[in-house]
Amino acid sequence: MKSVGLYFGPRNISLVEADAKRISNIIHCPIPRSETSILDDKAPETLKMGLLLKDELKKNPIESKSVHMVIPGQDFIIRTFHMPVLPQNELHDAVRFEAKKYIPFKVEDLVADFRTFYDKPNRKNLVLFVGIKKDILAKYTGILAENNLKAESVEYAGFSAIRCCICRALARGGGKELCVPRGSSDPQKIRPVQADHRRI
DSSP: OOEEEEEEOSSEEEEEEEETTEEEEEEEEEOOGGGOOTTOSSHHHHHHHHHHHHHHHHHSOOSOSEEEEEEOGGGEEEEEEEEOOOOHHHHHHHHHHHHTTTSSSOGGGEEEEEEEEEETTTTEEEEEEEEEEHHHHHHHHHHHHHTTOEEEEEEEHHHHHHHHHHHHHHHTTSOEEEEOOTTOOOGGGOEEEEOOGGGO
8 A cells, every 4th residue: 555645835735655665656736825824714725725635636646545644833832841750651641731831822722742852961851742733733634534535644844854864864874964944944945964864
């Protein structure tokens, strides 16, 4: 079965269909300038986006109905903070409680996940907390549903770009370092330069 990645970008909806490690189909669906704000609260905006994707899929059908959905950074809440090292069975509730200090709305309104990294000098865990508001995620999944698609996974676009560069570097036997323009969250502006991949 082929796998499909779908990226809701600022200027395009992009789909990549792959069989194992080989890309078999790439689709770029330009977003008309008046429709770039796909997360507007008005229902017609998401309807237009769904129709735009539907028209493109009629011209370029894909095999899989399950997609890995990639969403731009402005729709996510991303925070880092330190916490004491805790037992695994206490970590989930403790992270959600701590995250309340760093976000401007209820944690209960988010679909969220986190990763911890041991900070040896401080003897604490560094927590990477990533969340998206449930209503925003529902708008994206609604667009998929209109096209008989479902999200197998959801990811922040920046993380996808970083993993892509690392995997490409490892496959070539070398390393890459990522250079991102200050203030930019657009993964299209991330460019790799030669470096030791262990520094990433």
